[in-house]
Amino acid sequence: MVLSQSELMRLLESLRRADGVEAIRVVCERILQELIEAEATEVIGAAPREHSQTRTTWRNGHRDRLLTTQAGDLDLKIPKVRSGSFFPSLLERRRRIDRALFAVVMEAYVHGVSTRSVDDLVKALGADSGISKSEVSRICGELDEELTAFKERPLDHTVFPYVFLDATYCKARVNHRIVSQAVVIATGISATGHREILGHGGPPARAEPRVGEVGDSESKPFWTKFLRSLRARGLENVQLVISDSHSGLVTAIRTVFLGAAWQRCRVHFVRDVFSVIERGSGEMVAATIRTVFAQTTGDQVRTQLNVVADMLGRQFPQVKTMLLDAATDITAFADFPPAHWKKIWSTNPLERLNREIKRRANVVQVFPNPAALDRLAAAVLAELHDEWQVFDRRYLSEASMAELFTTKPAEPEPQITPQPEPKQLP
Numbered sequence: 001m002v003l004s005q006s007e008l009m010r011l012l013e014s015l016r017r018a019d020g021v022e023a024i025r026v027v028c029e030r031i032l033q034e035l036i037e038a039e040a041t042e043v044i045g046a047a048p049r050e051h052s053q054t055r056t057t058w059r060n061g062h063r064d065r066l067l068t069t070q071a072g073d074l075d076l077k078i079p080k081v082r083s084g085s086f087f088p089s090l091l092e093r094r095r096r097i098d099r100a101l102f103a104v105v106m107e108a109y110v111h112g113v114s115t116r117s118v119d120d121l122v123k124a125l126g127a128d129s130g131i132s133k134s135e136v137s138r139i140c141g142e143l144d145e146e147l148t149a150f151k152e153r154p155l156d157h158t159v160f161p162y163v164f165l166d167a168t169y170c171k172a173r174v175n176h177r178i179v180s181q182a183v184v185i186a187t188g189i190s191a192t193g194h195r196e197i198l199g200h201g202g203p204p205a206r207a208e209p210r211v212g213e214v215g216d217s218e219s220k221p222f223w224t225k226f227l228r229s230l231r232a233r234g235l236e237n238v239q240l241v242i243s244d245s246h247s248g249l250v251t252a253i254r255t256v257f258l259g260a261a262w263q264r265c266r267v268h269f270v271r272d273v274f275s276v277i278e279r280g281s282g283e284m285v286a287a288t289i290r291t292v293f294a295q296t297t298g299d300q301v302r303t304q305l306n307v308v309a310d311m312l313g314r315q316f317p318q319v320k321t322m323l324l325d326a327a328t329d330i331t332a333f334a335d336f337p338p339a340h341w342k343k344i345w346s347t348n349p350l351e352r353l354n355r356e357i358k359r360r361a362n363v364v365q366v367f368p369n370p371a372a373l374d375r376l377a378a379a380v381l382a383e384l385h386d387e388w389q390v391f392d393r394r395y396l397s398e399a400s401m402a403e404l405f406t407t408k409p410a411e412p413e414p415q416i417t418p419q420p421e422p423k424q425l426p
Contacts, residue, residue, distance in 0.1 A: 029074040032067070036088045040079040043086055057083045147378040150385070155198060156234025160188030161404050162340075163198065163235070163257075165243040166347045168354040170377075172367040181370055183377045185353055186230060188238075193394035193401045195349070197385040198235060200377060201226045220248030227256040239404060240336060242347055244268040245329070264329035265347045266293065269322075276318045285319060288312060293345060298334035305331060339400040349395070356380055 041047045045054035062077035079086060164187045169180045184201035201222070223246070241253050242263040253262050270289060274282050288308055295301045305327055313320030333345040343349065357380050367373040 029076065032074060033076055036076065036078060039088050040081075040086055044081065057081045144375065147375065147382060150382045151199060151378060152233065154234045155230065156236070159191045159237045160196070160198065160235060161191065161237065161239040161401075162189040162344055163238050163241045163260075164188070164347055164350050165241065165249070166350040166354065167246070168357055170358070170361040170367065170373050171365065172370045172373045174370060178366055181367075181373055183357060183373065184226060185350055185381065186226075187350060187353070188235070189343075189395055189401075191401055191405070193396040193398050195388050195395045197353075197381050197388075199226075199230055199233070200381055220251050223249045223252035224255060227252055231256060240332065240344060242344055244347065245272075261332045261335065262329060263332040263344060264326060265345075266330055267346045267348065269326060269330050273319055273322060276322070277316055281316075285312060285316065289323075292331070293341070296338065298331075301331050301334040302327070337400050337403045340396055343396060353381065353384060356384065 040059070043056075044059065045056050046052035048059060058081065060080045060082045062079055065076045065078050067074045067076055078088060165184065167182045167184045169182055171178055172181045173179075174181070182201075186198040186200065188196055188198045190196060238257045238260045240261045240263055241257060242265060243249055243253070244265050245268065250262055253260065270286050273285060273289070277285055288311065292301060292305045292308055295304050305323060309320045309323040309327075312323070330345075333341050336344060357377050360376060360380060361367070361373070364372075364376070367376070
């Protein structure tokens with residue numbers, strides 16, 4: 001790459017007039033342009049106005065290309081050719097932002113920074129032209145490959161006896177309307193007591209939801225497809241599923257996880273009770289129901305539920321009916337080690353995940369499409385999953401988890417010694 005004397009003098013004059021930052025921009029722009037021209041010469045087989053037997057085509061002008069870097073916006077010119085096509089390997093098609101700013105934009109998006117704030121951030125880093133909403137969405141689309149690998153990773157590396165399911169709702173634009181889209185989250189507690197995010201159902205990118213996507217979080221078909229997708233990835237030997245009583249969910253659990261018990265979230269159950277009593281009685285009724293969960297053995301838990309049902313039934317017949325109808329579901333935890341009860345009788349372990357997704361989604365307010373919401377939710381969950389793995393903190397102790405897999409040896413059957421037959425008298 002050789003510059004003529006006149007070109008060198010023009011470059012020197014430009015650097016003299018520019019300040020420190022502008023000088024760096026001018027040098028970067030010139031270097032990239034010369035590298036582009038050198039690559040074009042190699043591809044064409046001849047320099048401009050050069051006669052050569054290796055020439056394969058001819059230059060046909062240039063097209064402008066703006067590249068945003070930390071040194072500022074660079075005005076580049078990409079040579080056009082008469083036959084075939086040429087694009088410099090230094091650049092990437094459909095990307096006008098360099099790799100460093102590219103990473104900044106993706107990180108800001110994942111942390112819930114609004115598009116306007118991302119634009120201000122890019123300008124502060126030297127991109128005078130800023131960045132549009134559509135370009136932010138396109139850049140963040142590069143996350144999809146990594147997030148897809150996270151969502152589809154195998155789950156057969158260990159056993160998850162406890163599985164938690166819950167949903168949170170965010171706004172997205174679908175068919176030119178703003179609608180609530182459900183994001184379903186599944187987490188599990190492994191045999192060693194560690195927590196992992198097993199998967200999530202993001203909103204569908206089209207009208208017909210596919211496996212792993214949420215269309216209607218209340219429908220049995222969705223829940224069945226979602227749970228089967230977890231099974232297909234290796235989720236086996238589930239002993240207890242904890243969730244709210246979404247219509248269709250319980251049927252799907254009993255269809256997909258044969259032999260697993262279902263624990264109805266006690267917090268959601270109490271909220272359902274509040275809907276059938278006057279507001280002033282809420283605290284008294286809740287305190288009375290909480291005595292069921294203050295017992296120390298499974299028999300005491302179920303006995304106390306009957307006592308509470310009779311006690312509240314005198315004033316609130318509907319509450320008594322609800323308690324008796326849900327007795328098996330809200331006391332399923334009592335068949336598991338007492339050390340686990342406080343952690344498995346509600347979906348509270350998922351509340352932090354829901355809050356984090358909502359916190360970052362609230363900055364955006366309305367997502368341009370369901371795919372953008374799904375991408376943000378997956379990125380947040382992947383980040384929290386990695387955090388759980390790095391800190392290596394057990395949610396339940398390994399010793400208490402061992403109780404789930406301890407079976408009592410079968411008692412040997414008593415040996416019966418055959419008695420001799422009596423002799424018959426002649």
